Every structure is written in structure tokens, then in C-alpha cells.
Amino acid sequence: MPSIDASTVAGVSVELTWECCWIGLPKVALQRHHLDPETFREMVVAQGGACAICGYVAADRPLLIDHDHACCPGKHSCGRCVRSLLCAGCNGFLGVLEVTxxxxxxxxxxxxxxxxxxxxxxxxxxxxxxxxxxxxxxxxxxxxxxxxxxxxxxxxxxxxxxxxxxxxxxxxxxxxxxxxxxxxxxxxxxxxxxxxx
Structure with missing residues (x-):
């Protein structure tokens, strides 16, 4: 499994280079959604580090990668159906809306x-x-x-x-x-x- 240096991913403090959910999520999510670190960083910067739905900036938690589940059901995506980055709350509510x-x-x-x-x-x-x-x-x-x-x-x-x-x-x-x-x-x-x- 390729490793992503935490200091290269926007929104992650350089000091937080140890493995934990905070760091592991972007790494795993990038693999699941076929995104490279540069694309992820560009998305974070384009959104000002804020959730694309509510605008909340959660400095202590990563933004989650949202994709179109009609294109790619489940946790993995082809990368072409990635929509934007969401906070955990909006991602959860959007998932509920789309599924139920x-x-x-x-x-x-x-x-x-x-x-x-x-x-x-x-x-x-x-x-x-x-x-x-x-x-x-x-x-x-x-x-x-x-x-x-x-x-x-x-x-x-x-x-x-x-x-x-x-x-x-x-x-x-x-x-x-x-x-x-x-x-x-x-x-x-x-x-x-x-x-x-």
C-alpha cells in the first residue's frame, strides 16, 4: 500500500505524521477514490478547507471525499464521479438522503x-x-x-x-x-x- 506523507496533504499539520485515523483516512480515501495527493490538495484549497455543503471548517477532522453512488455504489469510486469534500455531518446526512x-x-x-x-x-x-x-x-x-x-x-x-x-x-x-x-x-x-x- 503506497504511503502519503502527511505534510503533503492540505489540512494536515506537519507535526501529525504518525499513523492514526486522522492521517489514515485521507490516505485510504485517496486510494478508494483514485485520487492523487495533489488533486486532493487542490480540492481542499478550492473549497477553502470548508465543507462544500455547510461551509464548516473542521480543523481537527479531515474533509471526506464525496462521490456519486449512482455511478459507483459503495465506498470505492472510479475517481471520475468524485463531487467534492464534505464534513462528516453533511456526508452522513447526504448518505441518508441518497440511500433512504x-x-x-x-x-x-x-x-x-x-x-x-x-x-x-x-x-x-x-x-x-x-x-x-x-x-x-x-x-x-x-x-x-x-x-x-x-x-x-x-x-x-x-x-x-x-x-x-x-x-x-x-x-x-x-x-x-x-x-x-x-x-x-x-x-x-x-x-x-x-x-x-
Whole structure:
């Protein structure tokens, strides 16, 4: 199996040259998708190191290579059907959407009900604040320059809309549902079907 020097792959610190999932994933993924390190680096740079769907920059995790499963089902691709790089969250949700056709309100309500069964509301003000403290501490410890609301206090950054809704006393779950519907509309506008979602 050919080895890829971690220092040649954008987004990977030169210091992190030991083998682990963080380093191994790009190496394995490049092989699975018939991509060379230069092409992968160009994709990362072209996307500004951010997920092609949500724009989140996860400095502590690699972006995942997304490909068209209609062309190449499974984990491997021919390389010609590679679309872009996604964060783990968007890659997972996109996979669910493509495989099951479910991502809309039904799944969102099921997630909300699941959390409620465990007595968790991630959008309750104190829960949100504590999660933000843990997130900020973890990123500070790891030296990650995260630009989210929790790390910057800037409400225009990712998760800032939650803080804004909480401060205004607006129901956050209603906003989640509204944003979900907007996302479904963007899928429709892109010419994809969201029937049954």
C-alpha cells in the first residue's frame, strides 16, 4: 500500500505524521477514490478547507471525499464521479438522503423525540452554554482556530443563530424546522427530488 506523507496533504499539520485515523483516512480515501495527493490538495484549497455543503471548517477532522453512488455504489469510486469534500455531518446526512430518501421533517421530528426520551434539549439555554464551554475548551486545548459562535461570540458564525434565538426568547426548534425546509428547497432548486421527505 503506497504511503502519503502527511505534510503533503492540505489540512494536515506537519507535526501529525504518525499513523492514526486522522492521517489514515485521507490516505485510504485517496486510494478508494483514485485520487492523487495533489488533486486532493487542490480540492481542499478550492473549497477553502470548508465543507462544500455547510461551509464548516473542521480543523481537527479531515474533509471526506464525496462521490456519486449512482455511478459507483459503495465506498470505492472510479475517481471520475468524485463531487467534492464534505464534513462528516453533511456526508452522513447526504448518505441518508441518497440511500433512504429521508431527511426532512419526519427524520427531524424523530431526532427531536429521541433526544426528548433522554431528557435532552440541546437548545435549552443552559445546555447550549455548557456545550459551548466544552467545545471552546476542547478546541483551545487542541490549538484549533474555530470560527463558530461558541469560540468567537460572533452571532453571524455557525451556531450563532441559536444564541440569537435563545436571547430573543424564540423557540429554537421552530427555527431548526424552518432552516430544514429552506435546505430542502435548495435541494429542489438544484433539480433533485425530495419527494416523500
Amino acid at each position: 430518501g429521508e431527511l426532512g421533517s419526519t427524520r427531524l421530528q424523530a431526532m427531536r423525540a429521541y433526544l426528548a426520551r433522554w431528557g435532552v434539549d440541546p437548545f435549552e439555554a443552559e445546555q447550549f452554554r455548557r456545550a459551548g464551554e466544552r467545545h471552546r475548551a476542547r478546541h483551545a486545548k487542541q490549538g484549533i482556530d474555530c470560527r463558530c459562535y461558541h469560540c468567537t461570540g460572533d452571532m453571524t458564525q455557525p451556531s450563532g443563530w441559536i444564541a440569537e434565538a435563545l436571547a430573543a426568547g424564540r423557540p429554537v426548534w421552530d427555527e431548526v424546522e424552518r432552516r430544514n425546509e429552506e435546505a430542502l428547497q435548495r435541494i429542489r432548486d438544484a433539480g433533485l427530488s425530495v419527494d416523500g421527505l
